[in-house]
Amino acid sequence: MENCFRLKELQIEEILSLLDLAEECRLGKHCNELNGKLIANLFFEPSTRTQYSFNTAEERLGCKVINFNPQASSLQKGESFYDTVKTFESFGVDGLVIRDRADEYYRSLIGKIHCPIFNAGDGKKDHPTQSLLDLLTIRQEFGHFEGLKIAIVGDVKYSRVAHTNIEVMERLGMQCFISGPEEYRDKEYQYLNFEQAVREMDILMLLRVQHERHEQKMTLSTEEYHQQFGLTPARVKQMQEHAIIMHPAPFNRGVEIADEVVECEKSRIFKQIQNGVYVRMAVLLKVLGERR
Amino acid sequence: MENCFRLKELQIEEILSLLDLAEECRLGKHCNELNGKLIANLFFEPSTRTQYSFNTAEERLGCKVINFNPQASSLQKGESFYDTVKTFESFGVDGLVIRDRADEYYRSLIGKIHCPIFNAGDGKKDHPTQSLLDLLTIRQEFGHFEGLKIAIVGDVKYSRVAHTNIEVMERLGMQCFISGPEEYRDKEYQYLNFEQAVREMDILMLLRVQHERHEQKMTLSTEEYHQQFGLTPARVKQMQEHAIIMHPAPFNRGVEIADEVVECEKSRIFKQIQNGVYVRMAVLLKVLGERR
């Protein structure tokens, strides 16, 4: 493992061993184990969770951290994505954490950037560390993956989370469905009526409508969306006893999820965020650690 | 002391012991004493002094620091204040330093956020660390509080500094007055004619007109303001020999304070800023230190 572009490139064994390493991090192991390594965080798109949980993971591991602020950079003078990344490589960093608006941005860097790259999200394609934290959360809950049923509900078409998750979850033996408005449906995946999804799934994973990635306005009003596809307290009651709610966040309270549901007993949303720090520590350790 | 929301909640003894601890920090003690503690600075409003002196205090104490940049965050995608704060708590930080535009923003967090919160200013209500640095500066100057006369001059109505200061200063036995334009007068407090305040006070504390918090435009022009309520060199000459000038800053040179007065002999403005680092170290130590 030299980079972390796409989860697709990792074998199941490698993924499970990353989750094991993340669990060790959760137990307080590995602190300061990357002491002195220099990491730059390059977020060309806004981010809270991914950006600052990488930042937290790096700090916990004892790294020296450079946080790039696009708004105060030479991007404002027209400098390109590639030249910015190449500049940070030239500084001699040990690793680059990158998020960009372009699908598979890393293709333009392969063979040209010679330090490890950690993909913190590329366009609507991949988000490997998000999937890892989702898997960690699921494994903590159920102890296994085989046979679990998940429905990913909402703006699937524009969601890197959905694409990355379905690929890896199917490899792990899970049954994956999509649900939500017709207009965000991706024909590749098996569609399930929302009410049925609520009743039958082990995991309901909700997605935010990502207005910023759309070319057209949503046809439903937010009220209509909530009524038809929002997870309301009434719908939560119809879920199976053992079933859980997940969301990569940020979420829109009152749209895809009711206000009261965000922190209800079935919700694992903030647990996912906690786990985000551990899986990012694991990925950094795996790629940059001495003993890999 | 589990949080630092409002100075009101602290006993006089606790406040004086914080000032003592700040003096120790000024003498170079306690460096790196919070080694490895993880602090996130969440400033939802622009800030120079408070933001970066907290940052400096944290660095001096050896903390690992995460600086949130709202402009590059998911606030841009509509994420709420509460969900942002809850996200940082989920990262496992040891403390959160928060400034927000909303009065008493911390009320929405009580019982929901389980790590210590350091209030770096809430709307026009409280600014506890600012008051502490003001008190430290006054004690360094006069050696005591009892009987000292202070006038707070200017935009009192919209000033969290004024509200927090008057409450605690009266408890400490100081005599507090307000002065300045009629329109910014807060009826709760004792009003003093500005020329009288200049001549009779031990401490003149000037405030900036906070245009960004007003709904209506100021009726005075800046020139008129300066003429009627600006601290000019001529007025400085009328102050008592031992009297001092304070200002929480940022200040508007040529409006509430003449350019030449900012760094004159009576001014303690930059000393206040120095003290800001020490009181913030003290507050962090008190809440997060091992020996509390």
Add this chain to the structure above:
Amino acid sequence: MENCFRLKELQIEEILSLLDLAEECRLGKHCNELNGKLIANLFFEPSTRTQYSFNTAEERLGCKVINFNPQASSLQKGESFYDTVKTFESFGVDGLVIRDRADEYYRSLIGKIHCPIFNAGDGKKDHPTQSLLDLLTIRQEFGHFEGLKIAIVGDVKYSRVAHTNIEVMERLGMQCFISGPEEYRDKEYQYLNFEQAVREMDILMLLRVQHERHEQKMTLSTEEYHQQFGLTPARVKQMQEHAIIMHPAPFNRGVEIADEVVECEKSRIFKQIQNGVYVRMAVLLKVLGERR
């Protein structure tokens, strides 16, 4: 050496000793040698290379680092440049790295700010650490300065890089020329036809057209600029065997430099960026180190 305002103020011996120190840093020496020193980076203008290579240098030296973000600061409430700088001095920092739009901004600080200031670029006047990294790159290439011919091509008039470089390079015995469009010509310097410069120079240093510093629009279109003054692969072939290409960056691919030329064999552009970290470490060590 108490500050680093302008290279002009340094003797040749001092400059050469800084380059020697930078070479030691390149070899991995001096890491963490400024352990615990507190540095604030104040960039009032956007920057990628200078800002983050100073940041990298500081991290490598073990400093505690405060990064000022103007967009989230009290500059938004009208606070001045001077008052912002004075505020950071009051925090007790050991050094300030400053870039500002104003020519010779440091003049307003002399005698008032009592900690070392590292000039990271002032308006269109000076950029001492950029010149140092250019000199380091040239010395690595040629082993000496005496007699080398350099042409600086492009927007010379508005370029602090050009002004700082020509002064020091002439002192070092180099022959300096300028070239490029008539409108950016600085009458002080010896002008050379571009085609001649391409054929005869040891070093071609290209500059970006700095639209953001101009009052008038460029008369040439970018296509015309590229045709007349752009370094194309065809022109690279006419350069001398041993000649090299430099650029302070950011560059505009397809304007002053063809896309394919940026990383061609003759280009030292990313090597310059590498060297930027080493010279900045050297300057910080020289001014803040124990043994100066």
